[in-house]
Amino acid sequence: MYRYDEFDAHFVSARVDQFRDQVRRRLAGDLTEDQFKPLRLMNGVYLQLHAYMLRVAIPYGTLNARQMRRLAHIARTYDRGYGHFTTRQNIQFNWPRLKDVPDILAQLAEVEMHAIQTSGNCIRNVTADHFSGAAADEILDPRPYAEILRQWSSLHPEFSYLPRKFKIAVTGAPHDRAAVQVHDIGLQAVRDAEGNVGFRVFVGGGLGRTPMVGRLVREFLPEADLLAYSEAILRVYNRYGRRDNKYKARIKILVHETGLEELKADIEAEFAEIRDGVLRLPSSEIDRIAAYFAPPAFAAADGDEAVLEAAIAADPALAAFAARNVHPHRAPGYASLTISLKPIGKAPGDATAEQMEVVADLAERYGHDEIRVSHEQNLVLPHVRRRDIPAIHAALAEAELAEANAGLVTDIIACPGLDYCALATARSIPVAQRISERFAAPERQREIGDLKIKISGCINACGHHHVGHIGILGVEKKGEEYYQITLGGSADENTSIGEIIGRGFSYDEVVDAIEKVVDTYVGLRETPQEDFLSAYRRVGDQPFKEALYGTA
Amino acid sequence: MKALTANRLIDGEVVWLGRSGTWVETLAGARLLETPEAVAEAEAAGAEAEAARLVVEPYLIDLVREEGEIAPVRFREKIRAKGPTVRRDLGKQARREVSAA
Numbered sequence: 001m002y003r004y005d006e007f008d009a010h011f012v013s014a015r016v017d018q019f020r021d022q023v024r025r026r027l028a029g030d031l032t033e034d035q036f037k038p039l040r041l042m043n044g045v046y047l048q049l050h051a052y053m054l055r056v057a058i059p060y061g062t063l064n065a066r067q068m069r070r071l072a073h074i075a076r077t078y079d080r081g082y083g084h085f086t087t088r089q090n091i092q093f094n095w096p097r098l099k100d101v102p103d104i105l106a107q108l109a110e111v112e113m114h115a116i117q118t119s120g121n122c123i124r125n126v127t128a129d130h131f132s133g134a135a136a137d138e139i140l141d142p143r144p145y146a147e148i149l150r151q152w153s154s155l156h157p158e159f160s161y162l163p164r165k166f167k168i169a170v171t172g173a174p175h176d177r178a179a180v181q182v183h184d185i186g187l188q189a190v191r192d193a194e195g196n197v198g199f200r201v202f203v204g205g206g207l208g209r210t211p212m213v214g215r216l217v218r219e220f221l222p223e224a225d226l227l228a229y230s231e232a233i234l235r236v237y238n239r240y241g242r243r244d245n246k247y248k249a250r251i252k253i254l255v256h257e258t259g260l261e262e263l264k265a266d267i268e269a270e271f272a273e274i275r276d277g278v279l280r281l282p283s284s285e286i287d288r289i290a291a292y293f294a295p296p297a298f299a300a301a302d303g304d305e306a307v308l309e310a311a312i313a314a315d316p317a318l319a320a321f322a323a324r325n326v327h328p329h330r331a332p333g334y335a336s337l338t339i340s341l342k343p344i345g346k347a348p349g350d351a352t353a354e355q356m357e358v359v360a361d362l363a364e365r366y367g368h369d370e371i372r373v374s375h376e377q378n379l380v381l382p383h384v385r386r387r388d389i390p391a392i393h394a395a396l397a398e399a400e401l402a403e404a405n406a407g408l409v410t411d412i413i414a415c416p417g418l419d420y421c422a423l424a425t426a427r428s429i430p431v432a433q434r435i436s437e438r439f440a441a442p443e444r445q446r447e448i449g450d451l452k453i454k455i456s457g458c459i460n461a462c463g464h465h466h467v468g469h470i471g472i473l474g475v476e477k478k479g480e481e482y483y484q485i486t487l488g489g490s491a492d493e494n495t496s497i498g499e500i501i502g503r504g505f506s507y508d509e510v511v512d513a514i515e516k517v518v519d520t521y522v523g524l525r526e527t528p529q530e531d532f533l534s535a536y537r538r539v540g541d542q543p544f545k546e547a548l549y550g551t552a
Numbered sequence: 553m554k555a556l557t558a559n560r561l562i563d564g565e566v567v568w569l570g571r572s573g574t575w576v577e578t579l580a581g582a583r584l585l586e587t588p589e590a591v592a593e594a595e596a597a598g599a600e601a602e603a604a605r606l607v608v609e610p611y612l613i614d615l616v617r618e619e620g621e622i623a624p625v626r627f628r629e630k631i632r633a634k635g636p637t638v639r640r641d642l643g644k645q646a647r648r649e650v651s652a653a
Contacts, residue, residue: 027562047609049566050566050642051559052563095564097562099562099563347638347639419637433638476627479625479626480627
């Protein structure tokens with residue numbers, strides 16, 4: 001993985017010193033809250049319901065064992081013994097004290113991590129497919145490009161005060177696991193007929209109060225033009241994006257209000273000006289960055305598979321785990337493992353310091369020192385030898401991390417919601433927990449099959465409810481929590497925004513309603529292989545409406 | 553009936569303006585504001601505490617008496633007063649009354 005060079009190390013440690021001084025000045029009274037707030041936000045520090053919250057960037061969701069151990073150490077030393085992995089592939093600590101944050105940032109800098117640009121109206125942490133560099137269906141590893149974008153966008157002076165935040169996601173596979181079409185810029189790496197690398201470029205996707213699917217603006221952007229074209233998009237957005245209303249300030253609104261063709265022409269005109277300038281990426285630079293992401297030396301052997309098969313035959317729990325949490329790897333004899341942070345009845349995305357350390361140990365021992373965070377709030381060991389899966393599974397089971405539910409009904413995305421978040425209007429986590437408990441039986445989950453439930457505790461949609469096969473949005477109505485259900489959303493290569501099925505449900509009713517939706521699907525599917533989304537797209541919302549509200 | 557609440561600057565702890573004018577960590581110790589004069593006085597104390605860098609962004613909340621105990625009207629404020637509903641081991645609900653600030 002990428003290692004900081006001298007420049008990276010210097011600027012991150014300089015930033016820690018700068019923030020330490022800003023905190024000192026705030027506590028000494030030299031800065032008011034109005035002056036300090038944008039400074040703390042630039043360093044990932046929010047003030048939430050119960051305490052400050054620190055959001056730490058995990059670039060494109062990739063980290064190593066040393067970094068994971070450091071996160072565990074921070075959780076234990078400065079927080080309450082756990083962290084929350086988010087849909088942005090970041091981690092949030094829910095209880096840090098302001099006075100400790102400079103020390104926490106110094107600890108992070110020692111392991112090449114920081115919280116810069118995890119908040120504010122700037123280019124946020126670039127996200128990527130969590131199976132990058134490993135997936136069997138991948139055309140190329142998107143992480144070198146994500147890293148190039150990270151370097152370009154870090155402290156970019158022109159783009160530090162954008163109209164609103166800006167999110168970029170990259171995938172290198174035709175099956176989109178990075179939700180690129182619901183990002184401000186979505187990039188899908190492709191090869192042309194001659195084998196040249198380039199990107200399909202989507203602009204103006206996003207969730208929040210105005211969900212929109214990104215529009216294709218380039219069928220093939222040559223890799224050399226990645227930065228110049230991105231800069232052209234950002235420059236057009238920075239110039240024309242609305243600043244009068246924060247709810248209309250994202251680039252998706254600009255695309256919508258300007259019209260795709262006119263905006264594309266603006267982008268192309270800007271691009272024509274700068275494409276042959278300093279931002280043109282020489283292949284030597286791409287190669288230099290790509291070298292950091294060179295695949296490890298894979299060393300599977302004949303007989304590996306027999307070891308795994310024998311273990312599976314002897315252990316039904318392992319068999320269930322292998323059936324759901326093992327993803328095909330491009331190297332023979334290898335696999336990517338999903339470590340579910342969705343044990344039945346637990347808060348989605350939460351991991352204790354001890355669990356983080358177990359994952360770090362396993363990554364080091366069996367996984368070429370690599371860990372990923374998925375936007376679905378799980379962890380991933382991208383490169384494990386299939387023969388080692390039984391041993392890894394046993395260690396995970398001991399740490400209560402072996403839930404065999406990847407992609408199933410209990411693998412729920414949920415934002416922190418009203419239990420923690422100052423913006424939330426309703427709770428998310430306990431709704432996820434109750435749904436998880438309702439569908440706890442493994443055989444029932446397997447029978448239901450692939451199903452993505454996503455829950456947000458407010459209209460800002462951190463829980464991606466718009467793109468859940470079943471989405472749940474918590475709102476406040478007359479002082480009570482109410483939950484609106486959407487059906488038919490998806491964030492893959494066939495992205496769609498879910499549709500509201502009807503009136504909302506109370507906190508007490510919502511789990512029954514979800515069960516009705518699921519049971520209705522199971523009753524109407526043509527075959528057990530027809531998944532929820534396919535069935536919904538075939539039959540529409542009518543049967544679900546009838547099940548939920550009756551025919552009247 | 554109202555109370556004045558804020559987060560403490562140095563560590564983010566949820567606090568309420570207390571009866572003696574200090575900021576307290578539990579709602580039970582909050583000064584109850586039952587007249588416009590009491591509200592105005594509390595708001596002045598809040599502005600002063602903000603200027604003195606004790607607290608951040610103080611604001612008023614509505615309270616009711618529920619079974620003899622004071623409770624916030626809004627669910628959000630109930631959660632702030634206790635801690636996450638999903639982690640009874642965290643937040644104020646997990647500890648005994650302490651004074652603060």
